[in-house]
Amino acid sequence: MKVGLFATCINSIYFTRTVTATRTVLEKLGVEIIETEQVCCGQMHINSGYPDLAKPLVDRVEKNFKDCDFIVAPSASCIGSLREHEDRPELVAKCFDLSEFLVDILKVTDVGATFNHRVTLHTTCHSLRVAKLGDKPQQLLRAVRGLELIELPESDSCCGFGGTFSVKNSDVSGAMLADKMRNISSTKAEYVVSADNSCLMHIGGGLQREKSSIEVLHLAEILANTNG
Amino acid sequence: MAKGYSGVSLPFPTLAKTALEDTQLRTNLARATTTIRNKRAKVVAEVGDWEALRQAGHDIKMESLSNLSTHLTQFEKEFTSAGGHVHWARNSQEACEIVARIAKENQVTSVVKVKSLTTDEINLNEYLGARGIEAKETDLAELIVQLADEHPSHILVPAIHKNRDQIRDLFVEKIAEAREGLSNNPRDLAMTARVHLRNRFLSARMAVSGANFAIAESGTLCVVESEGNGRMCLTLPEILVSVVGIEKILPKWTDLEVFLQLLPRSSTGERMNPYTSFWTGAGDGPSQRHVILLDNGRIQTLADENGREALACIRCSACMNVCPVYERTGGHSYNSVYPGPIGAIITPQLLGPGLAKTLPFASTLCGACYDVCPVKINIPKILVHLRANENRANASISEKLAMRAAAYALRPDGLKILARLIRATSPLLTSSAFTKLSKSLPVAKKWMAFRDIPRTRLNKKP
Numbered sequence: 001m002k003v004g005l006f007a008t009c010i011n012s013i014y015f016t017r018t019v020t021a022t023r024t025v026l027e028k029l030g031v032e033i034i035e036t037e038q039v040c041c042g043q044m045h046i047n048s049g050y051p052d053l054a055k056p057l058v059d060r061v062e063k064n065f066k067d068c069d070f071i072v073a074p075s076a077s078c079i080g081s082l083r084e085h086e087d088r089p090e091l092v093a094k095c096f097d098l099s100e101f102l103v104d105i106l107k108v109t110d111v112g113a114t115f116n117h118r119v120t121l122h123t124t125c126h127s128l129r130v131a132k133l134g135d136k137p138q139q140l141l142r143a144v145r146g147l148e149l150i151e152l153p154e155s156d157s158c159c160g161f162g163g164t165f166s167v168k169n170s171d172v173s174g175a176m177l178a179d180k181m182r183n184i185s186s187t188k189a190e191y192v193v194s195a196d197n198s199c200l201m202h203i204g205g206g207l208q209r210e211k212s213s214i215e216v217l218h219l220a221e222i223l224a225n226t227n228g
Numbered sequence: 229m230a231k232g233y234s235g236v237s238l239p240f241p242t243l244a245k246t247a248l249e250d251t252q253l254r255t256n257l258a259r260a261t262t263t264i265r266n267k268r269a270k271v272v273a274e275v276g277d278w279e280a281l282r283q284a285g286h287d288i289k290m291e292s293l294s295n296l297s298t299h300l301t302q303f304e305k306e307f308t309s310a311g312g313h314v315h316w317a318r319n320s321q322e323a324c325e326i327v328a329r330i331a332k333e334n335q336v337t338s339v340v341k342v343k344s345l346t347t348d349e350i351n352l353n354e355y356l357g358a359r360g361i362e363a364k365e366t367d368l369a370e371l372i373v374q375l376a377d378e379h380p381s382h383i384l385v386p387a388i389h390k391n392r393d394q395i396r397d398l399f400v401e402k403i404a405e406a407r408e409g410l411s412n413n414p415r416d417l418a419m420t421a422r423v424h425l426r427n428r429f430l431s432a433r434m435a436v437s438g439a440n441f442a443i444a445e446s447g448t449l450c451v452v453e454s455e456g457n458g459r460m461c462l463t464l465p466e467i468l469v470s471v472v473g474i475e476k477i478l479p480k481w482t483d484l485e486v487f488l489q490l491l492p493r494s495s496t497g498e499r500m501n502p503y504t505s506f507w508t509g510a511g512d513g514p515s516q517r518h519v520i521l522l523d524n525g526r527i528q529t530l531a532d533e534n535g536r537e538a539l540a541c542i543r544c545s546a547c548m549n550v551c552p553v554y555e556r557t558g559g560h561s562y563n564s565v566y567p568g569p570i571g572a573i574i575t576p577q578l579l580g581p582g583l584a585k586t587l588p589f590a591s592t593l594c595g596a597c598y599d600v601c602p603v604k605i606n607i608p609k610i611l612v613h614l615r616a617n618e619n620r621a622n623a624s625i626s627e628k629l630a631m632r633a634a635a636y637a638l639r640p641d642g643l644k645i646l647a648r649l650i651r652a653t654s655p656l657l658t659s660s661a662f663t664k665l666s667k668s669l670p671v672a673k674k675w676m677a678f679r680d681i682p683r684t685r686l687n688k689k690p
């Protein structure tokens with residue numbers, strides 16, 4: 001099994017902790033990761049209406065992982081975007097979000113993690129409706145020792161990030177964020193977790209602005225944690 | 229009389245900002261959309277083959293659109309041979325002229341109306357009003373909006389932005405039949421409107437409607453409604469004129485089997501709608517029946533293979549009720565007869581991109597609309613397509629340059645440099661000095677208006 005780790009651009013640049021955690025989880029389960037360069041899926045350009053600028057980026061993803069059987073990313077959003085390229089069926093067939101790869105391919109829900117905290121899950125739009133992860137993140141979280149999973153009210157409603165939407169329609173984005181944060185606070189969780197750092201950057205930035213004690217954490221980082 | 233759409237291109241973000249500040253509006257919208265959304269989810273879950281029905285609805289519509297000219301000429305032949313009159317209109321102006329001409333020829337000075345988006349699209353009420361013909365809305369919510377001299381804010385529940393206190397006050401001020409001390413009880417309000425509307429129905433000589441479906445093989449029009457006002461308009465007057473977009477055509481009578489299951493569950497969250505009226509040519513009821521088949525941008529939309537799917541819309545409004553952007557901003561922010569996610573893809577295509585530069589960007593692409601659409605219109609995909617069209621024509625030089633620079637920076641070498649750069653500058657980026665500085669930086673200030681750069685997420689060197 002040849003597995004390529006697709007860190008995604010945002011994680012390569014900003015959230016390298018998530019990349020390290022993804023690598024840790026996969027290697028612990030005996031997965032051998034083929035070393036490749038880091039690339040971008042082109043989603044920002046596609047969704048912002050610049051498909052011509054995205055094309056060379058997608059070409060590079062395809063080339064970069066051409067020797068891999070699986071492309072695994074700690075991002076449902078980027079995986080979902082790659083899967084929209086119907087004209088590249090071989091690429092589409094190889095793309096897996098981390099939780100899909102663990103549950104569907106490795107058939108593992110208990111990755112041997114421990115996390116002694118109250119956690120709530122923001123089921124991101126792209127996890128649910130684009131990558132269609134279903135309840136795989138929940139299955140993985142429920143198997144973590146010490147973790148108390150608290151249901152987030154209206155968890156399937158959008159947090160308001162939406163890439164460039166967050167700046168082009170910043171007032172609407174802010175209103176959606178306020179509602180999302182109110183729901184998160186109501187859970188009394190210590191951490192809000194999701195399968196995408198893009199939403200978490202927006203939610204985390206909002207919580208920080210409110211001086212909330214609730215922190216954001218990527219799913220991979222909980223799965224990689226073994227010391228409580 | 230309700231105001232027509234001016235065609236002035238006000239940016240969505242500007243209108244949305246005003247709407248967001250209206251707390252009453254946000255409360256009304258959240259309550260109403262949540263109620264309809266939950267009702268819909270419940271009745272859709274009852275249907276075992278819902279996904280197959282959606283696919284069938286999509287396929288029938290797309291097949292019908294790909295053979296539109298055949299189906300339309302067949303409809304014309306059948307409707308005419310059954311005694312009806314078929315007119316063709318290339319645009320709003322032609323359609324309005326035909327309605328006014330029919331009214332003039334019959335010495336009619338007022339018409340009753342069945343709720344119709346298509347007649348709102350062509351600003352028919354204003355056109356007739358300017359020529360001394362009063363158009364009276366008879367759907368309860370349309371009546372409310374017309375009395376308030378406003379636009380509908382939702383295609384199914386046009387007065388969703390108003391609550392019952394506001395409606396009571398409006399009735400007391402504008403309706404002669406409103407008795408003194410009228411309460412805000414929904415029944416009292418409805419009874420007041422009922423008495424008022426009865427007088428309209430009994431005195432009307434001409435009615436104007438739209439249609440939900442036009443059946444090609446039999447030349448039949450269909451109107452689906454809840455209040456019975458439609459049935460009154462379609463049967464009582466002598467003259468009936470229906471303004472129908474050419475995309476409303478369905479090839480066969482049996483196609484209705486699919487759509488009459490999809491539509492009520494998706495729109496009002498009912499298993500079946502209360503009133504479904506059909507008519508073919510002339511017969512019982514109105515002795516003169518006209519249909520105006522309207523293009524108004526539809527043929528041009530059909531020519532765009534990436535955008536044409538929008539024409540499959542059956543105007544159920546399910547997408548609006550699940551849209552997180554619509555829920556917070558309401559229909560008026562879209563400044564179009566077609567608001568919400570479907571409005572964001574129909575308005576620029578039908579009425580021209582110049583009128584709707586900002587609409588394709590008024591979405592987070594969360595996909596909730598696509599999930600509920602009864603005819604499986606991939607709304608996010610079309611939004612993205614329209615964004616690209618808009619950018620090609622009108623994106624600012626600075627945005628184009630920024631996107632070009634980003635595409636260059638996101639190559640493997642660039643990612644390495646950016647990662648190093650971020651690591652080196654992270655203490656600065658999360659400092660209070662940067663927060664202050666960012667308030668005067670063009671893009672950063674939009675981000676920093678509601679959020680910080682998340683400090684806790686910054687990585688120490690792995």
